[in-house]
Amino acid sequence: METVFDFFMSIVDRFRYAPLVIQIAVTFTFIAVTLTAIAYLSILINRYRSYQREKKLAKLNPLIDDLLTEHILMNEALYNEETVEPVVPLEVFDKPVFSKKWARQALINRLTMYRDNVQGAMGEQLRYVYLQLGLDKDSLKKLKSSRWDHKIQALAELTNMDVPLADVIILPLTNSRNRELRATARHAYIKLSKNEPFKFFDVATEPLLRWDQIELFRIITTSDRIAIPNFAQWITYSSNKSIVSFCLKLVEHYQQLSAVPAVTKLLDTRDHYLRANAINCLGKLKIESVEDKLISMYDSQPHNCQVEILKAIGRISSGKHVDFLRQEFLHSTDFEIRKHAAKSLINNQWAAEALVQELVETATRENKLILKHCMNPLIKF
Amino acid sequence: MNGIFWETAGKFFESGIFVYGTTLLITYALLATFSIIAVRAYARKEQSYQADPLLSSPLAPGITVLAPAYNEGLTIIYNVRSLMTLVYPKYEIIVINDGSTDNSLEQLIEAFELVAVDFAYNVKIPTQPVRRIYKSSNPAYSQLTIIDKVNGKSKADAVNAGINAASFDYFVCTDVDCILHEHTLIELIKPVLQEPKRRVIATGATLRIANSCEFDQGVMTRMRPPKQLLPRFQEVEYIRAFVLGKMGWSLINCVPNVSGGLGLFDKEVAIRSGGYDFSSFGEDMELMTRMCRYACDNGIDYAIRYVPRTLCWTEAPVTVRIFGRQRTRWARGLAQLMHAHFRMFLRPRYGRMGMVIFPYNFFFELLAPVVEVGGIIFYITGAILGWINWPTAILLLIFVYTYSVMITTLAILWDQLTFRYYKSWREVAYLCFTPFMEMFLYHPLIVFFSLRGYFFFLTGKKSSWGNMQRRGFQQRTPGAAPAN
Amino acid sequence: MYRILVIEDDEVMPKIIERILHKEAYHLDHVVNGKEALQKLEETNYGYDLIITDIMMPYANGFEVLSRVKNRKEGKPIAVIIVSNAGNEDMILEGFKLGADDFLKKPVIPGELLIRVKRLLMRYQ
Incomplete structure (x- = not known):
């Protein structure tokens, strides 16, 4: 016994008088070994626990399923759509678990x-x-x-x-x-x-x-409980841009035509991202009356708004502005603009059959490729 | 006279190594702390989202999946099919056949009823010429586009062609031979949509080794740690690098790289930065650096995010020869990158990239093998000349050894805490023993191949691309039913 | 007796469908992914009157199964209902383009599902 103790003490002594580097190294070695061991233990415990949890759930879930099936899914009364009073006998859930x-x-x-x-x-x-x-x-x-x-x-x-x-x-x-x-x-x-x-x-x-x-x-x-308000109020008055752009999406979803004047007013906003969203919304609502305004503002717009205007004219598809589209398609230097012009032209094709045909025959190689791309039903974008 | 000089030099060298080593160890301790914070935060957030609103939403942003393929005929059909079962409401898949010399293209044409189309392909990033673009005549595969191009001798060139044809604002870059988790797209786009202030220009996720996992027609059916030693070392290394390393960096928005195996990128920034560099040996990290640089130069407050969940399984090299080729290439890429972008080094203008990531990569990634070999030579000389204080040296060695084992074990623990990968605890134990051998068997290999890479970089040796021999995932599952 | 194939990788939904359709004397088969679905169809030589399928599932997605079923030249036509929580507008249109007969978004109303199934079976008779 003595000797073991002596041996231990001699190690402690050596440690105490060792250089700093050694002391640090030894201390941290101990810490590292301990942490490693704790890590192993944690992995084991963690795995065991979640294994247990899964096992318990694997037993319980079928039980719940059976109860729900028997008392709700099989319930004849629930197949017609009048609201019914609670029919599930609660005693069945009265289990110790x-x-x-x-x-x-x-x-x-x-x-x-x-x-x-x-x-x-x-x-x-x-x-x-x-x-x-x-x-x-x-x-x-x-x-x-x-x-x-x-x-x-x-x-x-x-x-x-x-x-x-x-x-x-x-x-x-x-x-x-x-x-x-x-x-x-x-x-x-x-x-x-x-x-x-x-x-x-x-x-x-x-x-x-x-x-x-x-x-x-x-x-x-x-959720059917929420009464849908007129989103125009926020489009007009909110100073929070993300709320405005979110309301535009809701207007589009609910096809809220009463909000169109507010959306149209937004075309004059200084934020061009928001403006692009407004144009997008009007296009998806197919508001024919704004087409002239869109075209008159086109030249002063940044690229993203121009693209949106072209798309909107394609979506509205009134057939009135094929010349504008043709102009952009033939004379723009930007590939994307030409592509969207072409796409919208094809969308307006019912009013411009001859024009499209003529363009296909006379266009440059690249423009012809763009047209064919847009006409191909296999290509979506 | 001479003796004093050597002694001073030795002292100097010794304290240099000491400072270097200590900094490295502290960095790892910090990373371990950061990563557990980030991983826990992710796990908590995950369990609170029950039904996924993204799936049914018309507001979900579109994503383009880019999968370059070179002579992957063995598995290409299954892998493309599995890409088509990814769970996401709005995405397209572009497979780039990079001038394969096998029958990949014919197989694709037959399996997916492809027809060549007139596709308005716009060259935003120059690449080797595109021969043809195919779409499926069957509407069930309408999200699929195949680009057939002249071989550009690099993945970079192939992906660039895909970026040119991509229609959505975000693209996910992967390899056709990587197996993706079905929720990959949702997981990768979430950090982009949830970021409050910054613009997320890239997201990555954990990669793992596919070697011993079971696959059936491109779908993983059973996850296992690799049985062979070399891939198993790599699995451990990946867990450490992704779960502990990248997640830790992610917390302080200092992610140095989004791995080429799987990553989501902001298309606009990627194109404006010039796309992948086909002459780079580490094209993924190179692009990331350039994207950050572009963001800094243009005042974009950017972020790069990481997801701790494993979303991608890739086949790891099994032989030392092929492994060596891979690592040599990576090292060479790193050297190339440091050389090309050295102007960012310690420049406050480049924010975290210049002040944290670059110095870290320079000192602890690039220089590490050199310092290590220097240290070994120093010790050997010391041993021969009898300078070494053996007890001290051995204690230090033990310390470094236990420390490195601890860091790796912690990484495995972080990984296990959140996801409980693998079927049994035996498999995890198997994995846990691997770090004990790492220092003696695996690490020397890495140091050697890194130095070889630097040497090639300095001498400008031409290197062959070395396409890995694929064995084909689905062949490894006995009894798998043949597809129709 | 009508034979119905339910393709759904969710855990709860098939149980619900099974119960909803239980009242009628239908023979129901349930598979959990696209691969099993295609196998089952081949095995039975497309011996079903109606298929209820999800869209996003492993191996082969619902559209692929749908196109396989609807592009068959010989044999009697099979009705297909898509039941999915991915009710993105593009996807719905895609489904109809491929020949789906109906599209129901989760959560479904049991009575509605039942009526639609009955109506389709009658129409395809």
């Missing part, structure tokens, strides 16, 4: 998955199950968690299940310091608030990211 948090979470996930696939009376029933089993309380509890990702998850669940939320709960989240959470809370507000869902269009000062626009677009266009 559902008192555990993870199992309830699994049930929530499964219900959400089902709701992504069916709507109508069946979707309503899934919602009833969620509410009556008190799963919304689980979600609300998660909303109070200190972790932002849990809050986001909770918001996603509540939005999916269409659970109305009081403004006092959701409004503070819309000012969160975490960008992700802030955005999700605003989306949830639009879907779930009973007051003015589009309030954020008035107050938001930071730009809507493209990702947020995609998410918002889905929420707005898929």
